[in-house]
Amino acid sequence: MPHELPKAYEPGAIETSWAEYWVQEKLFHVETPAPGDPRPVFTLLLPPPNVTGRLHMGHMLNQTQMDIIVRWHRMRGNVALWLPGTDHAGIATQMMVERQLASEGKKRLELGREKFIERVWEWKRHYGGAILDQMKRLGASVDWGREYFTMDDNLSHAVKEVFVRLYEDGLIYRGKYIVNWCSDCGTAISDLEVKHEDVAGKLYEIRYPVVGGVSGRDEFITVATTRPETMLGDTAVAVNPTDERYTHLHGKHVMLPLMNREIPIIADELAQPEFGTGAVKVTPAHDPNDFEAGLRHNLPQIEVIDEHAKMNANAGPYARLDRFAARARVVEDLSAQGFLLGTRDYTIALGKCDRSGTIVEPRLSTQWFVKIAPLAKRAIEAVEKGYIRFTPENYGQIYLNWMHNIHDWCISRQLWWGHRIPAWYCTNDECKDVVVAREAPAACKCGSTKLEQDTDVLDTWFSSGLLPFTTLGWPEATRDLEVFYPNSLMITGFDILFFWVARMIMLGCWFMMPPHKPGKCLATVAVLGEDALRASVPFREVYIHALVRDADRQKMSKTKGNVLDPIEVIGKYGTDATRFTLAAMAAPGTDIAFSESRTAGYRNFANKIWNAARFMFMNVDRIEPGLRPASVGVGDSSAQSAGIAGFNVRTLEDRWILSRFNRAAKDVNESLHAYRFDEAANRIYDFFWGDFCDWYIELIKPRLNFEEGADTAYAKIACSNLVNLFDASLRLLHPVMPFITEEIWHALYDGKPPLKSISLASYPAAEEEQIDLSAETEIAILQDLIVSVRNLRADLKVEPKVKVPIEVFAHEPGIRKMLEKNLGAVLLDRPANVEKITFAERSLANLPGARSTSRFDVHAIYEKKIDVAAERERLTKELERIEKQLVSAEARLGDEQFLRKAPPHVVEGLRKQVEEATILRNKNLAKLKELG
Ligand SMILES: [Zn+2]
Numbered sequence: 001m002p003h004e005l006p007k008a009y010e011p012g013a014i015e016t017s018w019a020e021y022w023v024q025e026k027l028f029h030v031e032t033p034a035p036g037d038p039r040p041v042f043t044l045l046l047p048p049p050n051v052t053g054r055l056h057m058g059h060m061l062n063q064t065q066m067d068i069i070v071r072w073h074r075m076r077g078n079v080a081l082w083l084p085g086t087d088h089a090g091i092a093t094q095m096m097v098e099r100q101l102a103s104e105g106k107k108r109l110e111l112g113r114e115k116f117i118e119r120v121w122e123w124k125r126h127y128g129g130a131i132l133d134q135m136k137r138l139g140a141s142v143d144w145g146r147e148y149f150t151m152d153d154n155l156s157h158a159v160k161e162v163f164v165r166l167y168e169d170g171l172i173y174r175g176k177y178i179v180n181w182c183s184d185c186g187t188a189i190s191d192l193e194v195k196h197e198d199v200a201g202k203l204y205e206i207r208y209p210v211v212g213g214v215s216g217r218d219e220f221i222t223v224a225t226t227r228p229e230t231m232l233g234d235t236a237v238a239v240n241p242t243d244e245r246y247t248h249l250h251g252k253h254v255m256l257p258l259m260n261r262e263i264p265i266i267a268d269e270l271a272q273p274e275f276g277t278g279a280v281k282v283t284p285a286h287d288p289n290d291f292e293a294g295l296r297h298n299l300p301q302i303e304v305i306d307e308h309a310k311m312n313a314n315a316g317p318y319a320r321l322d323r324f325a326a327r328a329r330v331v332e333d334l335s336a337q338g339f340l341l342g343t344r345d346y347t348i349a350l351g352k353c354d355r356s357g358t359i360v361e362p363r364l365s366t367q368w369f370v371k372i373a374p375l376a377k378r379a380i381e382a383v384e385k386g387y388i389r390f391t392p393e394n395y396g397q398i399y400l401n402w403m404h405n406i407h408d409w410c411i412s413r414q415l416w417w418g419h420r421i422p423a424w425y426c427t428n429d430e431c432k433d434v435v436v437a438r439e440a441p442a443a444c445k446c447g448s449t450k451l452e453q454d455t456d457v458l459d460t461w462f463s464s465g466l467l468p469f470t471t472l473g474w475p476e477a478t479r480d481l482e483v484f485y486p487n488s489l490m491i492t493g494f495d496i497l498f499f500w501v502a503r504m505i506m507l508g509c510w511f512m513m514p515p516h517k518p519g520k521c522l523a524t525v526a527v528l529g530e531d532a533l534r535a536s537v538p539f540r541e542v543y544i545h546a547l548v549r550d551a552d553r554q555k556m557s558k559t560k561g562n563v564l565d566p567i568e569v570i571g572k573y574g575t576d577a578t579r580f581t582l583a584a585m586a587a588p589g590t591d592i593a594f595s596e597s598r599t600a601g602y603r604n605f606a607n608k609i610w611n612a613a614r615f616m617f618m619n620v621d622r623i624e625p626g627l628r629p630a631s632v633g634v635g636d637s638s639a640q641s642a643g644i645a646g647f648n649v650r651t652l653e654d655r656w657i658l659s660r661f662n663r664a665a666k667d668v669n670e671s672l673h674a675y676r677f678d679e680a681a682n683r684i685y686d687f688f689w690g691d692f693c694d695w696y697i698e699l700i701k702p703r704l705n706f707e708e709g710a711d712t713a714y715a716k717i718a719c720s721n722l723v724n725l726f727d728a729s730l731r732l733l734h735p736v737m738p739f740i741t742e743e744i745w746h747a748l749y750d751g752k753p754p755l756k757s758i759s760l761a762s763y764p765a766a767e768e769e770q771i772d773l774s775a776e777t778e779i780a781i782l783q784d785l786i787v788s789v790r791n792l793r794a795d796l797k798v799e800p801k802v803k804v805p806i807e808v809f810a811h812e813p814g815i816r817k818m819l820e821k822n823l824g825a826v827l828l829d830r831p832a833n834v835e836k837i838t839f840a841e842r843s844l845a846n847l848p849g850a851r852s853t854s855r856f857d858v859h860a861i862y863e864k865k866i867d868v869a870a871e872r873e874r875l876t877k878e879l880e881r882i883e884k885q886l887v888s889a890e891a892r893l894g895d896e897q898f899l900r901k902a903p904p905h906v907v908e909g910l911r912k913q914v915e916e917a918t919i920l921r922n923k924n925l926a927k928l929k930e931l932g
């Protein structure tokens, strides 16, 4: 497109076409660098959204931050790889397809495993890409050529390899264990998938008769439980060995009420004398602690609740009842038979399935586990030694606390959709061997060829925990692994710190440590070396971002109906404005209270830039059509371009804007290094809107405005500076607002840019030599003066067209000289609409209606009676403000602790503030006195 931008900024129109262009042109595809390639490498893995997912605000924040960082690194000359993909999401996807089947009147079990899995793949082909299409709309600069799906053949192969290796190392075992059972999902779920909720419940006290009584009299032991139906599976009552109340009962038995089964009284630490009666019932098949106690005492494990949360045959007369119906019946019967001693209200921390909300039942079942301690040990060491750095820092400690208390990981799930466990069971009753293998074994060692594969699949997090290396070709020793592993960074939310981040660290430090030979992985870090550990981590840094809440700081939830759909917000304000909002509000450690009014504000920001560009093009086309940027941000993309090389400094405002630009570039780069997205965004905003659009463009307008037939050399320089500055500013903004910057950048080059995209141009770095302190000070004074005069005019209600002469008193000769130098239309007269400036020899502070700063006094020569009351009010308000400022600055200067910690320039700044405020206060006081 030639220097032409549509009159109105319409984000919808430009954003979709650029998003498509980026994908079609494969702009973000990364070829693996060859050996000897000097370019630095930056790698980032997209936390894979569920294939069933739809984009929500959390994704949008996550992806905005990743995209900013990746675009920034790419523009700084890095080989920047951002790897996208989706997760097969075992439970979620299976449920989705089951629901689809149900609507056709079909059932999963009727269909059979093979047919069902075919259906899931079919579903995935139709609907699986939705979230990725949404990502494209966000402009996420991922390498679509490397997109993965966790069920792809190569990734599935790697999952199998990991399972077999861990098994061979003795780190995977199969055993009966108490798991969290969700009867709705029909599977075991991990501790992390159980959400605890305090609810009002009941505590039932039940007395068990001691068999044979004591010295001929009836005796009872009283136990308490919140789940009375589990008593049907009791196999003991425990008392503490030190509890003297029960010493005489050691070795005796009680009669289990309702079941009429004799069960032993055992002495075990499970019972704590200070709780209740000090005696507890023991149900090894339905409680994790009882399970452990049962193993210690060799107790039978009697299951009474089945996988559908119904009582089974072992529950005798209660068989086939739902667990809660059974509870009611048990309580009723206990009461009728005189065994129920009492019922109390009691708060229960009820465990519910995170997915279905069903109350989780602790249930005995045979599952596969990872023996986690050896893996955790390395993962702890890697973080403690600083090989992985967390931002914000406190998450490192949270991670370590969790890791130190970690339990073995139950990795089997009773689902069909997922990575099927590579274990086969011999059906020969004499043998019953288990074979774990990479390929289906032809025969068992007993000779039988009748082998059946385990029907379970692996926990989804088992495969996603491997992604940092399996997506790069592991278990082959690929060039990709050499170049891109460890990843540089992981950006994610706190909610999956344990689910995913911790497991990636454990698995990475395990499998990426040499030697990768079976049985050798158990070698300690001491043997393998620190360097090996450092090289094995999945990523060098982890940045944990906040949550996005609604404008009232409420968590978004479907039940509250306050969920914001990012695609809708984008439709209203544009992707750029939405991205900018999320970045500008992302202060570390605080959640984002997303407010659409902020987004509307950033849309205005984009609009301001748009209009500034149109103004520039209008002038360029008039003064020097065909003018283009000096393209300094292009070409040598291996280095950042410092400063603005094509900029021709002629005037004070040129020196000033160049200095401001470099300072902004310096700050923005530093902020991005520290993941301070908020600081970076706000800094760019202040520069682009304030310094550039509001001031610089205003200040140079007179240079662009020349008489017919006049020499245009001066205007041409101004134009060229404007174009080069605009180009550099667009590059500075690009990572946060990729679309509008791409659009204007192409227009800057008349539709024939030197590169396919601004995203391939270089990112501005600060050029220290272009920072000009004196220019900044001088312009600051001029800005003060212009603002003062504008305020004066407003107070005097001067018509906008009327020019007014002013009188100025400068406190220092240097300031007067500077003001004199900048007189004339260029810097002062026009912006302040001043007719003529005269200099006073003494202070004007006491003149009615005069304005003062610590550097000058100014008043307008304009016939109008001053409203004394209004003037007094204004001065009093001003005085209050100054006093407040003084008090706060003095308080800080009086704070020893602050003085010790604060950098010298901050302290110096405060001293200066006090000095200036004191001058101003005295002026104000004098003036008030004058007014009487
Ligand atoms: Zn569930």
Ligand SMILES: [Zn+2]
Residues within 6 Å of the ligand: 426, 427, 428, 431, 432, 433, 444, 445, 446, 447, 448
């Ligand atoms: Zn066998």
